[in-house]
Amino acid sequence: MAFAVTSSTAIRSSLSTPLEQPKAAQVGAFQPSDRHHLPPAAVNFSRRRCAVKPLNAEPKRNDSIVPSAATFFASEVVEKIDVEDYGKLAKDLGNASPLEIMDKALEKFGNDIAIAFSGAEDVALIEYASLTGRPFRVFSLDTGRLNPETYRFFDEVEKHYKIRIEYMFPDASEVQDLVRNKGLFSFYEDGHQECCRVRKVRPLRRALKGLRAWITGQRKDQSPGTRSEVPVVQVDPVFEGLDGGIGSLVKWNPVANVKGTDVWSFLRAMNVPVNWLHAKGYISIGCEPCTRAVLPGQHEREGRWWWEDAKAKECGLHKGNIKEQNSNGGVHANATVQEADLFNTNCVVNLSRPGIENLLKLKSRNEPWLVVLYAPWCRFCQGMEQSYVEVAEKLTGSGVKIAKFRADGEEKPFAQQELQLGSFPTILFFPKNSSRPVKLSI
Secondary structure (H helix, E strand, O other): OOOOOOOOOOOOOOOOOOOOOOOOOOOOOOOOOOOOOOOOOOOOOOOOOOOOOOOOOOOOOOOOOOOOOOOOOOOOOOOOOOOOOHHHHHHHOOOOOHHHHHHHHHHHHHHHEEEEOOOOOOHHHHHHHHHHOOOOOEEEEOOOOEOHHHHHHHHHHHHHHOOOOEEEOOOHHHHHHHHHHHOOOOHHHHOOHHHHHHHHHHHHHHHHOOOOEEEOOOOHHHOOOOOOOOOOEEEOOOOOOOOOOOOOOEEEOOOOOOOHHHHHHHHHHHOOOOOHHHHHOOOOOOEHHHEOOOOOOOOHHHHEOOOOOHHHOOOOOOHHHOOEEOOOOOEEOOOOOOOOOOOOOOOOEEOOHHHHHHHHHOOOOOOOEEEEEEOOOOHHHHHHHHHHHHHHHHOOOOOOEEEEEEOOHHHHHHHHHHOOOOOOOEEEEEOOOOOOOEEEOO
């Protein structure tokens, strides 16, 4: 769910020796035909025929991975598919092998799907894709803070599979502002979420807006406390796809039910490239300042953001797949971790009940206010988090106050009666010279 504000008078103001690898099969690349924009639908993904032809030159790169992601040549045509019940499909594929799941994903989405490659053991995804004999695409997020071994690994993978990985980079001005204002290692002091949002989540969001589906290496055993509900396929609860809006993107997790030890057995059997950091005790690999080796017997996530609480060890790329444990010991799937709130930035004011009551009482305000009524567990609130934060950052210094008010639980009756809450999220605009807020549609 995207949220935008239009300016108006109202809102004015790893460097090691590469492994010897067997030659990959003869490959080429294919170029997608011009796409036609279709009306958005929750899970209605129409396909159209695409021209397949090899390219002699390296593909042109831009902010979307659609025109030029990594491809494996195969002469076949993607046909139209009908509306799919992905909940049912997930159950049907519950006992399927990763290869079968990968084949189904590539068959359904053709050149509108891509593998998200982190530079760790999810190279297994690329191997499974190559074994299907179908075209496939690969993209990766280059945060600018990866280990030298990871960059060397990227190069080995490209050469082994004869592909070109489509790298997504963070916005240079955003990184510059973050580093100039807070330093190179601010995440050690105030948590990794802000840095991950700039260097990982926003580039991922740009990449996914050029796709209708993506493939990840999530496994249930990666973090039993937060990822145990990961299905093999789902409608992505957080990110948007090509057609826009929540429900416009499908997420495939072919190795969701596979144990990490089995993934490594597969990699060794297939003799594929692996990141040299694994030999140094690294299991889960991310950015260099936030990743370290683990001791024998430690869980793989212990090597990520080790200075933080275990429940916070998610960067935001898979927010829709983490679960919350409540006070009764139960869990709420597809929710944020209990301690993880939304819209966490200095640009957004956190209003308490007295605070928003005072805002309601003011007949004349010094500044206009924009307030989101939200619930952290709501997937639509999660989906618009990034857009709202971006608006808040852009309006900093403009004279408009940006705020949030958690309106679920005991606050919901008050919000429904006094704040026009109908569903989450609800956006209210409090004009400078008016006693009542205006409810905005999003």
